[in-house]
Amino acid sequence: MSVSGWGRSIGRVFGRDTERRVIVAALFARPPGAAWLPALRRGLDHDRLLRLARDYGVAAVLCQRLAALQWQHELGVETWARLQAEDEQNRLQNLVLLADLGETTALLRAAGIPALALKGSALLATVYAEGLERHTDDIDLLLPADAVARAAALLHAAGYREYAPPVLGPDGALTRNDDALRARDPHARHPSLLFGPRHTRIELHRHTDFGAGDEAQGVPEAVWQRARTVTTRLGQAVNVPAEDDLLANLCCHVLRQHRREPRYRLRHLVDVDTLLGRADPAALAAMAALRGSCGPVEQSWALHEALAEALAARSETRAGARTELRGLVARLMAPDPPAWLSHLRHGLAPAGQGLRPAWRALLPRRDYMAWRYGRPGVRGLRLALLHLLRWSGLGPGRPPQ
Template structure:
């Protein structure tokens, strides 16, 4: 029953954003408001509902829209300030999302709900970038161990938070978690474009790289927030070279095709007719169908507790995103030591290389310890 209700709310929101005027009852208002917040589409929905006969929903959206606009202005100011600081210190960067993306795709930093600033720096400049953020009062919230060098390819960003401004920065050195091949920073920078925030030029990914990044990012999260698909919808209003898109995405190109299928289904996105064969590929179609599981449920993948059913589905879904080559690479990565191995059997740093040959034994040891009865039982 709840899934059916969420499906109705999702379809109502997508219909409204397609320019239709779906009917609703007074009882729907609170549920639609919650759905708009969940999907991070409050500004877009408030804009299209101006003049809608359902004044109660419009009135409820306006305070949330204003609250976000004030925060967006603060984020935009900090984004331009950090861009200037990094430029002055000779550290290259590319803004991935946040206010720069909102300005690029929507023409207004307040028209896209965002909670942080995502920036990409060259891997060799990561330590310098982290020092710059700390010098500005940011504190790192490290969510992974750096005791082994695996973090450099297993993970893709470090998180920093400023307690006084309430601003979070995700400092990327990769676009997505590894293992897997990605375009080099220099390659991305050469294709980048500039967006001005408060008169300050801020470098942003080029359209084709942006399409690839947004598609893979949204797919990794199951498109559980419609905002990510609406970004694709907005991006498709710009000029894209799909030959370059497929070149950039490589063996992940079915993910890009599935993003277009979903965007077309939800928001009526004008799809590239000359790419019909690409869009109708079997894997792209299957991935698009699988994503509706997330859209028609109230799923928070970053919540502290995720249901066993959702966790199992998401694990299988993420595997389905990968090509056979990436699946083999992921399987091979399990033979590389994890921080848990160091915790189980601490060794001096100079002989950490021994974790590689003994990794299977340490894995079996951990499994046996988990399976054994608790002490004193």
């Protein structure tokens, strides 16, 4: 391995992350404020840049943003050609997805079943309709809870096939998960998973989170009343939520349901940036009103503002540009851990499970702490630290009993 190769490897282990900083800067910088982007090219690993962009689902967006910034020449001919190929493949995949979306909603509409496109499919039909740059894996459709079974039967009769996530068999091969099909809960969030006519995965939802309370209570009637009909790139009519409902659903999905999966956050912030940037004043005011009532929207909006401020107040020096982006990337996503650390963590997991009963016996739950800390109880290192603070007289609350 060359000296520069060793430098890149050591830098990734100890936190130097040029590739992520380039991706973040290119996605959120605005011309001419991105004049310092070439300052980040030193030590740039082009293969890792492409891999990270694919992993985070932003390769196509990155290609179009870099072209808008006229920075493609910094990547070299080969890397830029590979990124353009990603963009073209993503565009074709999205056209196929939109075709299945329009055909599916037309079938349901003809049967008198209302359907709302959610998440990525709704974004492709609205704010990404021109460039089709948003990477979307499947179609999410929200239906009335009492119409899901009828819709699934209708689509089965039209030739749609039921989908079950594959499982790894004992021989190491992926097999059809028939047990998952038999055990599927009819009251789950999406009890029906189907393959469309063009092999697009379709999820039929009976309820989803719009930030209005308990998701299990169902979708608020106001969401259906505020829904609008848009025309897709292929000229098909599709129903989508209002801009503020769409924003709330996106934020709750990423920051609640996928809160332990930081790889979705970067694409989510791009979606928020695109929604806010292309909204009219009335829609922008409706989305801003959600900040005080929906925690995930507030978190997403605050991080979006932090990105804008950091990139607008960037330093003119190379070192300053790197420093400004380092903290931003750390907030956006967790860095890839070294391979040896992952192996060590998985190797110690069984031992940790065995020691858990002894640890809980040594430091049991103390429900009396709920009145002070607003939670049913704490345990482990946090409990030990709180005990120590109270024993020393530095912390609030009565001493442990």
